[in-house]
Amino acid sequence: MSFFKKLRDKMFRSSDKIGAGLEDLVAGAENSAPSPEKPSLLGRLLGRDEGRRVLDDAMLESLEELLIRSDMGVDTALRVTANIAEGRFGKRISASDLKDALAAEIARIMEPVARPLPIYAQKPQVVLVVGVNGSGKTTTIGKLASQFKAAGKTVVIAAGDTFRAAAVEQLQIWGQRAGVPVLTAPEGSDPASLAFDALTKAQAEGADLLLIDTAGRLQNRADLMEELAKIVRVLRKKDPSAPHNTLLVLDATTGQNALTQVEIFSKIADVSGLVMTKLDGTARGGVLVALADKFGLPIHAIGVGEQIDDLSPFDPQDFANALVGRDA
Numbered sequence: 001m002s003f004f005k006k007l008r009d010k011m012f013r014s015s016d017k018i019g020a021g022l023e024d025l026v027a028g029a030e031n032s033a034p035s036p037e038k039p040s041l042l043g044r045l046l047g048r049d050e051g052r053r054v055l056d057d058a059m060l061e062s063l064e065e066l067l068i069r070s071d072m073g074v075d076t077a078l079r080v081t082a083n084i085a086e087g088r089f090g091k092r093i094s095a096s097d098l099k100d101a102l103a104a105e106i107a108r109i110m111e112p113v114a115r116p117l118p119i120y121a122q123k124p125q126v127v128l129v130v131g132v133n134g135s136g137k138t139t140t141i142g143k144l145a146s147q148f149k150a151a152g153k154t155v156v157i158a159a160g161d162t163f164r165a166a167a168v169e170q171l172q173i174w175g176q177r178a179g180v181p182v183l184t185a186p187e188g189s190d191p192a193s194l195a196f197d198a199l200t201k202a203q204a205e206g207a208d209l210l211l212i213d214t215a216g217r218l219q220n221r222a223d224l225m226e227e228l229a230k231i232v233r234v235l236r237k238k239d240p241s242a243p244h245n246t247l248l249v250l251d252a253t254t255g256q257n258a259l260t261q262v263e264i265f266s267k268i269a270d271v272s273g274l275v276m277t278k279l280d281g282t283a284r285g286g287v288l289v290a291l292a293d294k295f296g297l298p299i300h301a302i303g304v305g306e307q308i309d310d311l312s313p314f315d316p317q318d319f320a321n322a323l324v325g326r327d328a
Contacts, residue, residue, distance in 0.1 A: 017283045018070050018323060018324050019099065019325025020325075021069075022063075022066070022095050022099055022324065023095040025062050025066070025098065026051060026093065026094060026098060027053075028053055051094065052093060052094050053092065053093065054090060054092050055088050055089055055090065060084075060085055060089075063081050063084070063098075067286060070283065071284040071285075071290065072286035072287070072290050073256065073259070073286075073290035073293070075293070075294070076294070080102070080106070080289075084098075084101045100326070103321050103323075104320070106289055107317045107320040110288075110314075110316030110320065112296065113296060113297065114298075114313075114315065115273070115298040115300065115314075116300060116314075117144075117300040118245070119208075123207065123208055124156070124209055125210070126212065126243040127144075127211050127243065127247060128232070128246045129214060129246075130214050130216065130265055130268075130269050131248055131261070131265070132216040132251075132261060133217065134251065135216065135249045135251040136251060136278060137161075137167075137214075137216065138167045138170045138213060139303075140249050140277060140303065140311060141171060141174070141211050142157075142170065142171060142175070142178070143308050143310075143311040144211060144311070145175070145209075146178035146308050148208070148209055149178045149180055150178075153209055154207045154208050154209070155209045155210075156183065156201060156211070157171055157174075157175055157180055157182045157212075157213070158182075158183045158194055158195055158211070158212040159171045159183065159184045159185075160191040160198075160212050160213045160215070161191070162187060162188060162190075162191050162194065162215075163187070163215055163217070165187055167213060168184050168187075171213060172184070191214065191215065191227060192227070195231045196237070196238065198210055199235055199238045199239065200238065203238065203239075212231070212243070221264065221268065225267075225268045245272050246273075247274070248262065248265050248266075248271045248273070248297075249274075249275045250291075252277065252284055252287060253284065254284075255287050256287060258276075258287050258291060259291060262295055266295075271297060272298070273297060273300045275299075275301045275311075276291075277303035277311075280310075285322075286323065288319070299314040300313070300314065301314055
């Protein structure tokens with residue numbers, strides 16, 4: 001199964017919500033007036049004679065509301081709707097026309113941020129992974145490690161969330177599965193000390209990548225900020241250029257809260273790119289469009305499940321098609 005088919009199948013909550021909403025707009029379901037140009041029975045049977053409706057102010061307002069309800073955010077929804085109206089206002093359009101236009105506009109927004117995690121000649125490349133607890137951070141690290149190992153890279157994992165035994169155990173399971181060493185420390189140990197030891201080991205072994213998990217306790221941002229700052233200070237004693245990437249893992253089910261998390265973590269850590277998880281469990285897939293539009297940070301990968309191949313490099317056109325319920 002291609003990742004697009006998996007993405008489309010698993011994003012059914014978002015795509016059904018948006019796709020059905022677009023069809024209702026054209027059918028005039030949100031208006032009390034009769035539906036304009038209803039397709040004939042023969043046309044429906046033959047797959048032709050699709051219903052059309054004039055793209056007017058009322059329809060545009062309903063489209064804005066639909067996109068906002070899909071967590072695209074007010075500013076992004078207004079901009080997307082305005083761009084769709086350009087050259088189409090006053091013309092009769094079908095639901096498939098509207099899906100095509102929306103998918104094209106979403107892909108246009110997402111294209112500049114769709115970038116795989118860069119791999120540098122620097123060895124080891126230190127990747128600091130941040131995010132709130134429960135965002136899928138630990139699972140993402142395990143999947144990345146497994147994928148990089150399968151691609152022939154040597155990887156070391158540091159289980160730096162030393163306050164959560166479950167996170168350490170989960171990383172150890174992924175490490176065993178992928179044949180990747182996982183460095184741990186006793187519960188409650190200093191994460192910076194563990195990061196230093198992990199970098200020492202990765203350097204000694206000539207590893208290509210060092211992936212460092214971190215805690216995500218946002219209820220006390222000052223402590224978290226100091227903890228992450230200390231990890232960076234300690235890493236730079238061994239390698240002044242580290243960390244080379246700081247990935248923020250976001251949970252799609254949090255909707256607009258994801259924007260707040262980007263703002264917070266961008267202040268706490270120098271976030272260089274995003275990974276969005278749990279797109280299969282939400283009707284809020286539009287938040288990824290809002291993130292791209294507002295912050296412009298690279299989106300390296302998206303996740304739609306728990307299996308290793310459920311994390312894939314971000315493809316803007318596939319995502320746009322899946323989000324609006326459109327075939328590739």
